[in-house]
Amino acid sequence: MKSRKYLVYDVFTDTALAGNPLGVVLDCEGLDTAAMQAIAREFNLSESVFILPPDNPRHRARVRIFTPDYEMPFAGHPTVGSAVALAEQAANDGTAGMFVLEENIGPVRCAVTKGGGATFAEFDLPKLPQQLDLSIDAAVLGAALGLSPHEIGFENHRPSLWSAGVPYVTVPVANLDAAARIRFDNNAWMDLAPSKGEGIVASAYAYCRETVHHDSAFHARMFVPGNPSYEDPATGSAAAAFAGTILHFDEPVDGLQRYWIEQGIEMGRPSRLRLEVDVESGKMAGARIGGNAVKVAEGVLFA
Incomplete structure (x- = not known):
C-alpha cells in the first residue's frame, strides 16, 4: 500500500x-x-x-x-x-x-x-459560457427556493440557464433579504431543473445586486440538487456561467470588466471570487476566475 x-x-x-x-x-x-x-x-x-x-x-x-x-x-x-x-x-x-x-x-x-x-x-x-433553453414559470421557480414570484427578478434580469462546462440556472432575486430567506426544496428543484449530459442536473445560482461588502458587485448563493442536496460556499464554475448572465443582461461596455462576487455568507463561510471579462464589440472574448x-x-x- x-x-x-x-x-x-x-x-x-x-x-x-x-x-x-x-x-x-x-x-x-x-x-x-x-x-x-x-x-x-x-x-x-x-x-x-x-x-x-x-x-x-x-x-x-x-x-x-x-x-x-x-x-x-x-x-x-x-x-x-x-x-x-x-x-x-x-x-x-x-x-x-x-x-x-x-x-x-x-x-x-x-x-x-x-x-x-x-x-x-x-x-x-477553458470554455466560454453558453446560454441554453430554459422555460420555467417564476411562481414554480420561486416556490422551489421558498420565495414569492415577485421576488424573482430585478431590473431586466430574469432566470436563465448557462453553462461554461457545468450547467446553472441563474436566478436573480430582489435583494439581500430575499437571498437570506431562500429555503431550497430539493424535490421541487429536481422536478423543474434541466439535466445536461452525464446525468448532471443544473444547480441553482441565486444572485442579487445588493451586497454585504461595498466593493462586491453581486451577492450569490449556490445550491446543488441531489441526495443529499447542499449549499456550496464558493463556486467558480457557477461564476464562469454567471459571466454569460452579466454580459446578456447588463451589456457592459468594451474592455476589461472586473467583478467581485461574495458568496457563502449565510453559511458562515464567507468567500470572494474575482470575475474578469474581456468584452470586444459587445461580445465576450475571454474571461478569468480568481481568488x-x-x-x-x-x-x-x-x-
Missing part, C-alpha cells in the same frame, strides 16, 4: 476556516478511477482533486476532480486550489508563475501570484 501526501485548502478566501474547502491528493500515479472516487467519498468535501503527471510534458499536471458521488469535467475552486497547492509545493517556493493544468474539460491556463498574505490564483475559462487559497491541513493518506 502506497502512502500519499494530502493537503486541505480553503479556497476563495484569505482566512482559514472560511471559503470552500478542497482536498488535494498528491502523487496519484497508480490510483484508478474507483479508488479516487472512494477517497473523495472518504474526505466528504464538496470536491477533492487528484494530481497526476501531465499527458503533455509542457504542462504542470493532470488534475481529476471528484465530488463524493461523481467526477466533474471542470470546477473553479478545485482549479484555484490546485494551482495554489502546486505552486506552494514547488521546490523553489514557486508562489508565482503561469502554467497549464489538464482537466477533463481540456487544458486550463493558470496564473499564481504571492503578495503579502495568502496566495492568489486565477485561470482562463485566494489558504492551506489549513496536511497529512498522509494510506490508500
Whole structure:
C-alpha cells in the first residue's frame, strides 16, 4: 500500500476556516478511477482533486476532480486550489508563475501570484459560457427556493440557464433579504431543473445586486440538487456561467470588466471570487476566475 501526501485548502478566501474547502491528493500515479472516487467519498468535501503527471510534458499536471458521488469535467475552486497547492509545493517556493493544468474539460491556463498574505490564483475559462433553453414559470421557480414570484427578478434580469462546462440556472432575486430567506426544496428543484449530459442536473445560482461588502458587485448563493442536496460556499464554475448572465443582461461596455462576487455568507463561510471579462464589440472574448487559497491541513493518506 502506497502512502500519499494530502493537503486541505480553503479556497476563495484569505482566512482559514472560511471559503470552500478542497482536498488535494498528491502523487496519484497508480490510483484508478474507483479508488479516487472512494477517497473523495472518504474526505466528504464538496470536491477533492487528484494530481497526476501531465499527458503533455509542457504542462504542470493532470488534475481529476471528484465530488463524493461523481467526477466533474471542470470546477473553479478545485482549479484555484490546485494551482495554489502546486505552486506552494514547488521546490523553489514557486508562489508565482503561469502554467497549464489538464482537466477533463481540456487544458486550463493558470496564473499564481504571492503578495503579502495568502496566495492568489486565477485561470482562463477553458470554455466560454453558453446560454441554453430554459422555460420555467417564476411562481414554480420561486416556490422551489421558498420565495414569492415577485421576488424573482430585478431590473431586466430574469432566470436563465448557462453553462461554461457545468450547467446553472441563474436566478436573480430582489435583494439581500430575499437571498437570506431562500429555503431550497430539493424535490421541487429536481422536478423543474434541466439535466445536461452525464446525468448532471443544473444547480441553482441565486444572485442579487445588493451586497454585504461595498466593493462586491453581486451577492450569490449556490445550491446543488441531489441526495443529499447542499449549499456550496464558493463556486467558480457557477461564476464562469454567471459571466454569460452579466454580459446578456447588463451589456457592459468594451474592455476589461472586473467583478467581485461574495458568496457563502449565510453559511458562515464567507468567500470572494474575482470575475474578469474581456468584452470586444459587445461580445465576450475571454474571461478569468480568481481568488485566494489558504492551506489549513496536511497529512498522509494510506490508500
